[in-house]
Amino acid sequence: MNEATLSAPIAKEPSAQQRIILDGLWFNNAIFAQLLGMCPLLGVTTSAENGLWMGLATLLVLIASNGVVSSIRHIVPKQVRIPVYITIIAAFVTIVDLAMNAWMHGMHQVLGLFIPLIVVNCTILGRAEAFASKNSAADSLLDALAMGSGFTLALVILGTVRELLGQGMIFGTVVFGADYPNMLMFILPPGAFIALGFILAIVNKINQGLEAAKKEQRQHPREVTL
Template identity: 60%
Template structure:
């Protein structure tokens, strides 16, 4: 498989959120606005990039019987780094994302890529795969967060978009809004892809 194909596959054809429906817990929980979605996506991408790289480096050392615990320890290391960095430099975002930063450890996208790709491939293509998958994940979180923010609070990145007469639809930034907008988005995509 060419590197370009590995990259674009994660971005769209095997998009973790819209196509594989992986890692939906953070996707639905933190996308109350575009900023949170983007932040969560970038944090996950960073962890994915590092863990894919290290797993690919160590793929011949890790005995296959204990590979899952080993992957988890590698992932947890980078999640801890992300958590401390975010607490130090982006404190507001850190507070907004809350428990979902440590929960990146059990994001099945990351473990899935480690198991299915990085543990069998050389380092460089694993990194490309991580960038592709991570950008796809970030894109999905950003789109969902932006849609929910626009409808649910009439803003995008905290900038008011409409006049004073606009009434935001509160439901969209509440949990049911996440499920409804995700479902409608998937339905729309299926409709246009299956033509």
């Protein structure tokens, strides 16, 4: 073995941009890692479709607010930044609310109050304060895209599990057939908590596995083939 192979990093460290994407989608996922935005998560995920549209509405608001907050980060005085962020977020939520009411009337009826409630989703203010106010507009948009997609992913997963167990369907398509005794509890709020608990347990298990593999790699670098 020559020197180059020995000194080469075992697993290539991800670039800053890749890091943002991985964090948003998985390692710092708004739901799985930060446990933020529980209200829409538990409230609307009675079906996969509801979860998907709620996630996409949040994603849209997040992209707009992160982009604007990042572009004005040098102008806004520190003392009033939170009211400014909230005003911006509330404006974009209202725009999404009106737009959905106009062009997706049926889904707007279903999601109802949860759309205006995106304003108080901690994920959005959290990203504005923790990321967009300190990073470039391009990175902030990427962060919004990753975080929003991660949030949507979590909502769709929980929505799918609840719809499947509660109604025997996925995205409105019957999976289990007519004989399936619908486990009503999973459509009701307690079922949301129970399903979320199991999903979080699985996520933690996967993360433990990843952590162990990383450790293994560090201790026995030569066994890993590149």
